[in-house]
Amino acid sequence: MFRTALRNVLAHKARLLMTVLAVMLGVAFVSGTLVFTNTISEAYQKSSAKGFDQVDVALQPDRSRSTGDKVRARPELKQALLDKAAKTPGAETAIGVVNGFTAIADKDGKLIGGGFRSQGGNYWGTDDPRYPLVGGHAPKGDNEVLVDSETARRAGYRVGDTVRISIDGPVLTPEIVGIFTTDDGNVAAGGSLALFDTATAQQLFHKPGAYDEIDVKAASGTSQTALRTELDKILPADVTSTTGKQLADEQARQIADATSSLRTFLLVFAGIALFVGTFIIANTFTMLVAQRTKELALMRAVGASRRQVTRSVLIEAFAVGAVAAVVGLVAGIGIGAALRSLVSGLGTMPDGPLVISPGTVVAALAVGILITMLAAWLPGRRAARIPPVAAMNSVHAQATTRSLVLRNTLGALLTSAGLVTVLYATTMDATDAQAPMGLGAGLLVLGVFVLTPLLSRPLIAATAPVLRVFGVAGKLARQNSVRNPRRTAATASALMIGLTLITALTVVAGSLGNAIDKMAASALKADYVVSMANGNNLSPDLEQAVKSADGVAASSPLRNAPSRIDGKTEFLTSVDGSTIGELTHLTVDDGTFAVGGTRIVVDDRTAEDHHWSAGSRFTVNYEDGKQQQLTVAGVYQETEIMRGIMVDTATLAPHQSNPSDMQIMVKMSGGATDSARSTLVKALGDNPAIKIQDKKDISDSIGQVFTTVLNMLYGLLAMAVIVAVLGVINTLAMSVFERSQEIGMLRAIGLDRKGIKRMVRLESLVISLFGGVLGIGLGVFFGWAAGRLLGTKMTTFELILPWDRMALFLALAAVVGVLAALWPARRAARLNMLTAIKSE
Known part of the structure; x- marks a missing residue:
């Protein structure tokens, strides 16, 4: 049975290629995400750790706490505390740190660093160990400043140039007297850093005689813990101490949390692509098993057990999944490297090696193999349960009335449960409704998928007047589309899921944009x-x-x-x-x-x-x-x-x-x-x-965030659409193969090659439009449900249906159908009619 399974894999290489591609794309997305996020996480963690090399213990004001009827002001770190810290037993040096927002303009007067990452600080004395100078000298007075080397490189600044700087409003024009290097994460992420002498920094940042932090370096032979213990003896109640290791660990944890969120976000879309790919895998193995029904029946007749038949199908799935997983892992490593190079080229990431962890390799292989085997298990189990005699006579070909009733009942229950749960979630608070909304959406999509064979007949039948224009080819295309409702459902559902998400996002984004415009216009009279x-x-x-x-x-x-x-x-x-x-x-x-x-x-x-x-x-x-x-x-x-x-x-x-x-x-x-x-x-x-x-600028600035996110989500969901296209191609190609005899007969009685091509293309078009209509319908419903929740937070929110975008999505589904049919239609037209008629 093992040899037979491997032989079948090698015998159907072309038919399994689309399955391998579908699994490979999903695995590549997963492994690429893990490689990229692990790489940036390690790069930032190493960079942040370097930033604490000069800090063994940091003294910081305790966070403001208000009790009773009093507002407690944030305490200040004064010079007296700095002097005490420097004289503490075990302390080698103590540095007072001052920082705040500092905008630097380039030579064209435009802001460098993206605003939020534009920082300023103080340069300690004439030789600050935190910021090694690569040119010039330490700043002195309010007319001298240092800039980091990355900012100087990006803006083309050199020592001696005059630069425009703003702290909280008024523009300053100091001279650049030095350029320094830094491991600051903000600079590595594309920001800027300007340094003044301590007195000037305190004046500019409205902290006269005070510091934001005091960094103490331990003397040789003194541990961070021992130094902290000594410093705690001199600290007032409103000042806290933290070791450099604790600061580095905390920053590493924050970086890990940030990259974890990014990883989760990207893996969700990888999961969607894999979920869509599951339909293709199941479809492929269902058709492969159907084509080998007599072969499997003969094996049962000569002694093979049900378990052996199921196992042989799973062995095929394992082989296919293993190949797809390995190829996907290699492709994912390439994707991770490409993303790292792209981000590094933009200057938004510190240097670091590409990280390929054992966990990434295991995850990629496990995902590829398990998804494939899981999708193939049901077709294999179904084939093993067919009695040998019935299989020999093809009695099994049509689904029984009992199975159809069971499927439709289950689908109706799931759809009803999902619909009720989503509607219930729309009556809840937006924060509490997230879990019920997600559960209801999942149940509803699953229910519609189960009901898709039932829905396919009336919806595809509605295309009859249009298909009639194409004559015999159109009539045959409609009949072929509903000949095997389950196969049509699985093929259309792959496209349905992608378009459901895309449509829902578009509806919500369009409605939000309208709400933002109303918000600015209704609340402001100011110009x-x-x-x-x-x-x-x-x-x-x-x-x-x-x-x-x-x-x-x-x-x-x-x-x-x-x-x-x-x-x-x-x-x-x-x-x-x-x-x-x-x-x-x-x-x-x-x-x-x-x-x-x-x-x-x-x-x-x-x-x-x-x-x-x-x-x-x-x-x-x-x-x-x-x-x-x-x-x-x-x-x-x-x-x-x-x-x-x-x-x-x-x-x-x-x-x-x-x-x-x-x-x-x-x-x-x-x-x-x-x-x-x-x-x-x-x-x-x-x-x-x-x-x-002005009002439009305010609307645009808020809306730009949604537009950027929406475009990014479109790009990620494109992966699911690509996988769905592969599914349509795969289904049509295998459908053409199993209908070879029928196509040969059609050619023999007068249907020419153009008619055959037209028939296959129209069949693909009908299936794709069927999936598109379901996806857009579900997407509008989910967009409405999400809008109900947003309406509780935004009084100006109103559901807006983007008819032009939805028409574009339906046209996209049609294009998918036409493109997906090119190769199968050409293959069908090139069949030799005599050979096809004689085929089993």
Whole structure:
């Protein structure tokens, strides 16, 4: 039986090629994902570990904790503590660390580093061991700066050049006096790093005489634990100590968590491709077993047991899966290497070797072999249960009424359960509904797959009027499509799954884009919103610059400050009470929209939490420890852009030690025009770190995230569509082979080669469109269900059906059908009619 199984594999090499390709693509995706994520994880971990070479113990302020009615301010690390740390027994050196956002412009005035990764810090003394100089000298004074070598290379900067820099608003133009190397992960990921002398850094980052961290290096012979024990003796209660090893381990854990999320995300799509491939494998082995029914029956007649027959099919599957897994592993290693080279070329990843772990090899082989054997088990088991006499007479060919009733009943139950679960999930909170929604979607897809043979007859029958135009070829194509409903179902389902996911994503993304546009238009009257490129706060000086610019009709800063109200931490948003009504469009449910003095307005959700209404009074505890009684003038409806407790800037500012603005809203006398934008740009010093956005820009910036993710998901789901195409080709090719005699007869009675090609192509087109219609229908339903959940979080969400995209997807299904039929149709047309008629 073993030799027979291997002989059958070698005898059907061409027929099994598509199966090997389907499994290989899925395995390549899995192994490529593992190789890539393992490589970047190890590269970042090694890079981060180097960054802690000069740190044996780090002293950091304890995180701010608020208790009772007091807001606890973040403690500062002063020079006195640094001096004590340097003199601690076992300490060799102590370095004070200052850091903050620092935007660097290139020679064209554009921001380097993507905003979030643009950092600045201090260079310690004249020789900082953390940042080896490769040219120039240490900075001194506010007119000198160092830049990292990668930023200098990307922007073409050299020692002696002048560079434009922004910390929180005003533009600085210091001279580059040195270039240094660093193992900083942000720089490795495409960011930038600028270094000032310590006094300048403290002044620029609003930390005069204070540090963000103190790094202590242990003397020779002193362990990190021993040094930490000595340092703990001098530390105040609001300062914590951490060993360098703990910091490196924590950063390694964070990197591992980040790459784990990426790995999981990519493996989901690899799983989808493998799931789709399972249909192809099952289809292939079903057809192969059907073609060898008499052979298997003869083996049963001469003494082979049911187990031996099943085992022979599984041996074939093992051989096919092993070959596909090995090829897929090699291809996956290539994919991982290509992705590593691509990311490294973009400057977003530190250098490191390609990591091919034993786990990756085992996972690839296990996935390829197990998936193939699992898909082949049912056809093998079904073949073994056919009585030899019945197999000899082909009595087994048609499914029994009992099996069809059982299948349709099971499919109806699964579909109903999935439908009910999804509908129930739409009534739940979005956070709690994720698991039920996923379960219901899985059950519904599985149920529709089981019911697909039943659905194929009426849906394909609906194409009869169109196919009738093609004459005999069209009629034969329709009959062939429903001749074996199970095979048609398995072939169409592979395409259905891919299009279901693509359609659902498109529906949700289109609806979200519309909701975002409505959100910006409905909540803002302001023409522009000014903010930092990285989301950090703006200097208060910029609000004055905006207010004094030509053509500005009204403006208001938005500032956040922590407070304690009724024993809970609440963030206050300060605005210019005299102009905020001209800059926003908020619906007031209770009272009036009036901000000034002790009068505030609050969103409906916060009001409900505190049981407030118009006229309610409460006591607020500010961050400086002082208290004040405020009155609720009005309650407004929360939006995605405006929410929280609004107080007047003049009321809050005296209680803030270092006020800064999140945004500045601006209304121009002539509206949002190119000249108005240019006026604001000029008023703000042509600063590369500052964004000036109108309503459309705000919508586009939020929508761009969804568009990028959507395009990436399209690319990943394309793998499933490619596998589905292979499935259609495989099914048609094997269908042509088993219908050789029939095709020969059709040729003999007058159907020419063009008619044969047309028949096969139309059959492929019908099957593909059938899968496309099911996929688009399910996708719209899932998009609606997901939209119901999003609607609970976004008041402007409304389901929008992208008819043009759905028409494109249906056309894509048709193209898949036409392309998939090219080779099988050509093969059918080239059959010798006499040889075909004589074939068994």
